[in-house]
Amino acid sequence: MVEFQEDLSVVLGGAAGQGIQTVEEILTRTLKFSGYNVYANKEYMSRVRGGINTTEIRVSSKRVRAFVKKIDILIPFKRGVLPWVKDRISESTVVIGEKENVEEEFLEKIHFIEVPLTKMALDVGSQLYLNTIAAGIVVGIFRGELSAVEEYLKERFGSKGKNVVQKNIEAAKKGYELGLKLLKEGAVKVEVQRKEKARNEILLSGAEAVALGALAGGMNFLSFYPMSPSTGVAVFAAQHAEDFGIVVEQAEDEISAINMALGAWYAGVRAMVTTSGGGFALMTEALSLAGMAENPIVIHLAQRPGPATGLPTRTMQGDLNLALHAGHGDFPRIILAPGNIEEAFYLSAKAFNLADRYQVPVIILTDQYLVDTYYNLPELELDKVKVEKHIVEAKPGYRRYELTGDGISPRAIPGYGEDVVVANGNEHDEWGDITEDAELTVRMQEKRAIRKLKTIKKNAPLPRLIGGEDAKYIIVAWGSTLHIVEEAIEKLGRDDVALLHFSWLYPLNPEAKKFFEGKTIIAVELNITGQFAELLRREFGIEAHHRVLKYDGRPFSVEEILGALKGVIE
Amino acid sequence: MNLPKGREAFEPKRPGSKDVAWCPGCGNFGIRNILISALTELGLRPSQVAIISGIGQAAKMPHYINANGYHTLHGRAIPIATGVKVANPELTVIAEGGDGDMYAEGGNHLLHAIRRNPGITVLIHDNQIYGLTKGQASPTTMKGMKTPTQPWGVFEEPFNVIALAIALDASFVARTFMGYFRESVEIIKKAIEHKGLAIVDIFHPCVSFNKVNTYAWYREHTYWMDDHDPYDREAAFKRAIETDPLPLGVFYINEKPTFEELVPAYKRDKTPLWKREPKVEEIKKILDIKRRL
Ligand SMILES: Cc1ncc(C[n+]2csc(CCOP(=O)(O)OP(=O)(O)O)c2C)c(N)n1
Ligand code: SF4
Numbered sequence: 001m002v003e004f005q006e007d008l009s010v011v012l013g014g015a016a017g018q019g020i021q022t023v024e025e026i027l028t029r030t031l032k033f034s035g036y037n038v039y040a041n042k043e044y045m046s047r048v049r050g051g052i053n054t055t056e057i058r059v060s061s062k063r064v065r066a067f068v069k070k071i072d073i074l075i076p077f078k079r080g081v082l083p084w085v086k087d088r089i090s091e092s093t094v095v096i097g098e099k100e101n102v103e104e105e106f107l108e109k110i111h112f113i114e115v116p117l118t119k120m121a122l123d124v125g126s127q128l129y130l131n132t133i134a135a136g137i138v139v140g141i142f143r144g145e146l147s148a149v150e151e152y153l154k155e156r157f158g159s160k161g162k163n164v165v166q167k168n169i170e171a172a173k174k175g176y177e178l179g180l181k182l183l184k185e186g187a188v189k190v191e192v193q194r195k196e197k198a199r200n201e202i203l204l205s206g207a208e209a210v211a212l213g214a215l216a217g218g219m220n221f222l223s224f225y226p227m228s229p230s231t232g233v234a235v236f237a238a239q240h241a242e243d244f245g246i247v248v249e250q251a252e253d254e255i256s257a258i259n260m261a262l263g264a265w266y267a268g269v270r271a272m273v274t275t276s277g278g279g280f281a282l283m284t285e286a287l288s289l290a291g292m293a294e295n296p297i298v299i300h301l302a303q304r305p306g307p308a309t310g311l312p313t314r315t316m317q318g319d320l321n322l323a324l325h326a327g328h329g330d331f332p333r334i335i336l337a338p339g340n341i342e343e344a345f346y347l348s349a350k351a352f353n354l355a356d357r358y359q360v361p362v363i364i365l366t367d368q369y370l371v372d373t374y375y376n377l378p379e380l381e382l383d384k385v386k387v388e389k390h391i392v393e394a395k396p397g398y399r400r401y402e403l404t405g406d407g408i409s410p411r412a413i414p415g416y417g418e419d420v421v422v423a424n425g426n427e428h429d430e431w432g433d434i435t436e437d438a439e440l441t442v443r444m445q446e447k448r449a450i451r452k453l454k455t456i457k458k459n460a461p462l463p464r465l466i467g468g469e470d471a472k473y474i475i476v477a478w479g480s481t482l483h484i485v486e487e488a489i490e491k492l493g494r495d496d497v498a499l500l501h502f503s504w505l506y507p508l509n510p511e512a513k514k515f516f517e518g519k520t521i522i523a524v525e526l527n528i529t530g531q532f533a534e535l536l537r538r539e540f541g542i543e544a545h546h547r548v549l550k551y552d553g554r555p556f557s558v559e560e561i562l563g564a565l566k567g568v569i570e
Numbered sequence: 571m572n573l574p575k576g577r578e579a580f581e582p583k584r585p586g587s588k589d590v591a592w593c594p595g596c597g598n599f600g601i602r603n604i605l606i607s608a609l610t611e612l613g614l615r616p617s618q619v620a621i622i623s624g625i626g627q628a629a630k631m632p633h634y635i636n637a638n639g640y641h642t643l644h645g646r647a648i649p650i651a652t653g654v655k656v657a658n659p660e661l662t663v664i665a666e667g668g669d670g671d672m673y674a675e676g677g678n679h680l681l682h683a684i685r686r687n688p689g690i691t692v693l694i695h696d697n698q699i700y701g702l703t704k705g706q707a708s709p710t711t712m713k714g715m716k717t718p719t720q721p722w723g724v725f726e727e728p729f730n731v732i733a734l735a736i737a738l739d740a741s742f743v744a745r746t747f748m749g750y751f752r753e754s755v756e757i758i759k760k761a762i763e764h765k766g767l768a769i770v771d772i773f774h775p776c777v778s779f780n781k782v783n784t785y786a787w788y789r790e791h792t793y794w795m796d797d798h799d800p801y802d803r804e805a806a807f808k809r810a811i812e813t814d815p816l817p818l819g820v821f822y823i824n825e826k827p828t829f830e831e832l833v834p835a836y837k838r839d840k841t842p843l844w845k846r847e848p849k850v851e852e853i854k855k856i857l858d859i860k861r862r863l
Pocket of ligand 2: 591592593595596597598627628697701702776777778
């Protein structure tokens with residue numbers, strides 16, 4: 001018998017189109033509703049049918065927010081799943097499923113609990129119910145609430161008619177009873193404490209958090225051209241467009257998408273584009289226009305491995321350099337990289353105030369890992385989000401590019417006020433008309449690239465130090481690796497190791513330098529060159545002593561980071 | 571300070587707008603006068619108009635007219651103008667540029683703007699040549715014309731934009747020659763007043779680089795369609811493929827809903843987007859669902 005306590009990971013694996021997503025949804029929602037903390041993340045192939053996709057669901061008595069390599073319970077829906085995840089399987093892994101989906105050579109290495117999923121599904125009426133039965137088994141093993149499964153199925157399949165809902169409920173029940181039976185017979189033992197609090201918490205994905213944050217920040221226009229993994233944000237926004245009274249437009253290409261958004265900002269709207277590396281590459285021309293015309297813009301850039309089409313559905317922190325250097329000429333930009341779902345919400349909201357205030361491109365750097373991660377979180381404090389508008393009226397004599405001390409010219413918009421607003425992507429005078437005057441060119445360049453940048457730097461928040469200030473070792477991480485590194489440090493259990501996490505990547509506040517003095521610096525990044533470590537070197541002259549890098553398109557796991565830290569520190 | 575009214579209102583007083591970069595004798599001056607007359611006769615004020623231009627000699631227009639303006643990038647005027655219009659449908663939005671700007675670098679945007687049908691007016695200064703970059707062929711350059719970069723003579727088929735736009739069922743398609751002042755003012759007024767996307771191809775001579783399509787050439791090789799019904803698509807298409815003489819006038823009108831009318835954002839509420847505040851109660855609703863299940 002295998003016993004699991006307090007924190008375990010359930011992995012479902014099957015082909016694209018086999019409906020694992022439904023199982024994932026049933027499990028995350030109903031286990032949360034049953035009072036467990038849940039976390040889910042998926043990895044999938046770039047294909048619509050076939051292949052192998054897996055989803056990891058962690059179920060825990062404590063909050064869990066990080067990807068782990070180990071698999072405690074594995075449910076394969078087809079042959080080939082076990083070889084695909086073989087480096088994640090150990091002797092304590094319990095595999096629940098049909099014999100034909102488990103390759104011979106694994107039978108000795110695992111605990112196999114055979115369940116006749118197909119037969120049970122056919123008993124209910126069709127092969128189609130296999131997923132719901134499997135979900136029911138897992139809920140049963142956790143003694144989760146069957147009523148929650150029923151409610152979910154009603155909501156999910158309600159539009160397909162009573163019969164479909166009824167059959168699915170029947171299937172879930174059959175699975176549930178089998179799960180309870182497995183427990184009773186002692187085939188598997190699961191002891192995870194429930195927390196009443198988790199029950200009513202919010203279950204949200206990274207993509208949803210970006211979209212909701214943008215909406216809270218006043219986004220009323222979103223244009224995009226579909227590209228994984230950034231599309232989730234557009235899907236969510238489109239589905240709520242009417243309720244929110246916003247425009248969501250699928251453009252003919254990324255070039256059009258960002259230019260529409262620039263036009264919308266010019267006319268006073270808060271606009272965003274959502275894209276990934278290849279799409280952002282096409283947007284760089286317009287990024288320069290935003291720089292020269294001082295046109296605000298918010299760009300959500302969900303990273304995936306490159307170059308070119310790379311690995312379309314996988315993850316990497318490989319586009320920081322692109323975000324830093326895209327565009328021609330010198331102009332400031334702001335780059336944010338949320339560490340978790342909460343930050344994805346708050347920073348996406350804040351991006352609009354920043355773009356509005358500084359009139360620069362604000363890039364929200366997420367990645368496939370973050371946008372596809374789900375977990376329950378206690379609350380999103382909506383009153384923490386303040387929409388700060390910086391639009392002035394065009395009074396007679398208005399000058400769009402007035403030279404000011406801090407490099408920020410008051411921005412008026414067409415139709416608000418009596419005078420006109422002239423914006424320009426050519427070098428210009430204070431009114432916005434073309435100039436080739438050398439002295440004015442110098443002043444305009446300095447206004448944008450020096451004075452404004454300085455103003456932004458001065459107001460940039462510092463990174464977050466998690467751990468003691470006098471720790472000897474500083475782990476530097478940015479963006480979505482936050483909780484993975486945090487959990488690894490926790491497991492390492494040494495108080496001379498602290499995490500310095502950056503979710504504001506650029507421009508860096510000069511004061512951030514103080515965190516590094518006299519420390520052994522370990523940079524952790526999901527790319528091959530250590531792009532952020534290079535940025536630290538360039539900005540602060542700081543050299544990371546060790547770089548822990550991964551670049552196979554998969555996220556870091558807690559175990560990998562722990563192993564790497566042990567290697568470096570001990 | 572009182573801002574001037576009428577035609578005078580559209581004359582810019584800004585220091586930078588005095589230094590006009592167009593060559594003496596260029597057709598762009600005529601187009602400027604036509605546009606100012608059209609805007610004035612429509613009773614518009616500079617603050618109600620936004621002229622979004624791409625890049626090229628033609629695209630310098632926002633600097634020589636007193637109206638809201640955005641001089642953007644080569645080929646990108648249309649998507650930007652679309653964003654402006656949907657942000658604030660109360661504005662009169664004009665996208666303006668040359669034939670290279672609108673048909674070459676921005677060709678794809680023009681095609682998709684026809685599908686999208688935003689309520690903007692697209693004015694193409696069609697001099698059948700690239701002016702600003704000094705005389706290379708454009709998509710409308712006539713076959714056989716020799717240029718510094720096509721010394722063997724252009725052999726590509728010129729772009730028939732009128733036929734293309736009618737084929738795509740565009741909302742308003744017209745062509746004029748800036749040498750005909752009054753007629754051009756009337757066409758541009760119609761285009762601006764038209765609810766959907768209005769495309770006006772405006773012939774204008776480039777006195778510096780196009781020695782073929784001169785003022786006299788346009789007069790000799792064009793005629794006005796006096797007996798044409800612009801609501802008849804087939805007739806419009808027949809006219810569109812005539813080559814010599816080239817017909818002038820409104821080829822085709824197809825009244826249909828605009829982009830701004832169709833987007834869900836304006837279904838229940840006509841307030842321009844830019845005046846709207848975030849709907850916090852909707853976010854709360856979504857979070858409640860995410861809490862429940
Ligand atoms: C991306 C890009 N490519 C090329 C250019 C160079 N360029 C400037 S104007 C122009 C063509 C202008 O021709 P047209 O649009 O016909 O306008 P005209 O100057 O004749 O009015 C070109 C190719 C540019 N500014 N940007
Ligand atoms: S180059 Fe040609 S089109 Fe441009 S301003 Fe001179 S004459 Fe006019």
